[in-house]
Amino acid sequence: MSASALEIDVLLFASFAEAFGSDRVRLSLPADATVATVIAGVQAASRALSDAPPLPATVRVAVNQAIAAPEQRVRAGDEVAIIPPVAGG
Amino acid sequence: MSASALEIDVLLFASFAEAFGSDRVRLSLPADATVATVIAGVQAASRALSDAPPLPATVRVAVNQAIAAPEQRVRAGDEVAIIPPVAGG
Amino acid sequence: MTGPHLVRCPVVADALLARVGSDGHGAAALFLGTVRDRNLGRPVTGIEYSAYEPMAEREMARIVEEARDAFGVTAVALEHRLGTLAVGEVSVGVAVGHAHRAPALDAVRFVIEELKRRVPIWKREHYVDGTREWVDPTR
């Protein structure tokens, strides 16, 4: 891991939290990481899990509690969360 | 009053009942009377009242508890009512 | 001949909701009409409601049937209060329960709009200055 790498704790909810057995997963990302990089990182980490159930195909990412576009940059200190399809109500 | 005349007690509500000081008014109508005849009869009777407040311009008539068209015939035994503009809710 | 839709006691939201509740429902929608403290700028102290009762009952029952046909809602509770109501009191209440939310919301709106359009109920407002006036929405 280079000195410029980002260490991000990605918050997990619902099916993701259940699959990971945790409410967060730490990702090591390149310094120029985007939201798309985060999604790819979480998907790779989930594939590495032995008995994970299938995760939702559609996920979005919130950065600092707002839904973020795939190309948005992720910076140190950002609050990053995986948002599976919502089902309130 | 001819033998073929209709005697109808027309039910009154709201502003009409207040103007007439009664919940009904008896009209003597020709045997071929229609809903329009009833409206004209009630309007004539209200003009004869000394201190009646202005009645609603728009009135409808219910015959046997259903709104009736002006040309509908009125027959002996019908339940006839003046329906001023409704204001429920 | 005041039937189930016309009442002379308070209209209670919880009672209407309870009447339309079911384990098979995922949605309940409710509308309440209440007496406002002013109308067209005049301060109001209360409203007196009266009706052509048997016809009003029939029309309200018909509206409930039409809502069933139009939106597939079988759980509908509709009450209109008669008599003199104070400011803040509920004059009319409609509740609809359904498996899903769209029919419940659609049906509540339909029922209250139809009630206001065609049920023979009248109201006389009482004003702060002691006068009273019949409300004519067409004027």
Added chain:
Amino acid sequence: MTGPHLVRCPVVADALLARVGSDGHGAAALFLGTVRDRNLGRPVTGIEYSAYEPMAEREMARIVEEARDAFGVTAVALEHRLGTLAVGEVSVGVAVGHAHRAPALDAVRFVIEELKRRVPIWKREHYVDGTREWVDPTR
């Protein structure tokens, strides 16, 4: 950080209605979402709701503000319950009070539709056979 919109105790219709009541109002509209006893044909015993709580609070507050801007409604109460709910219990409640009925009805519908579309709340259904499943409305 559970704020006023997310609750862990029952959502009570009367409490929501009381919060949006005013003597200047002629209308109150309410929507309740309740736990159904089946979904897609499977018998359900309960639903477990969870949320990304701070973000959900913010989104719900934003939806209430958007309803104010769109419909001119200043009296809006919105609560979503978290935790495990039994069949028949209320998961979400929205109440809106207004001088007139159309904005109240429009705003209730807007708020519940937006909540379902974008507030980060999730549910896991518990079935009669003991299994559980996360509900994915996009699937």
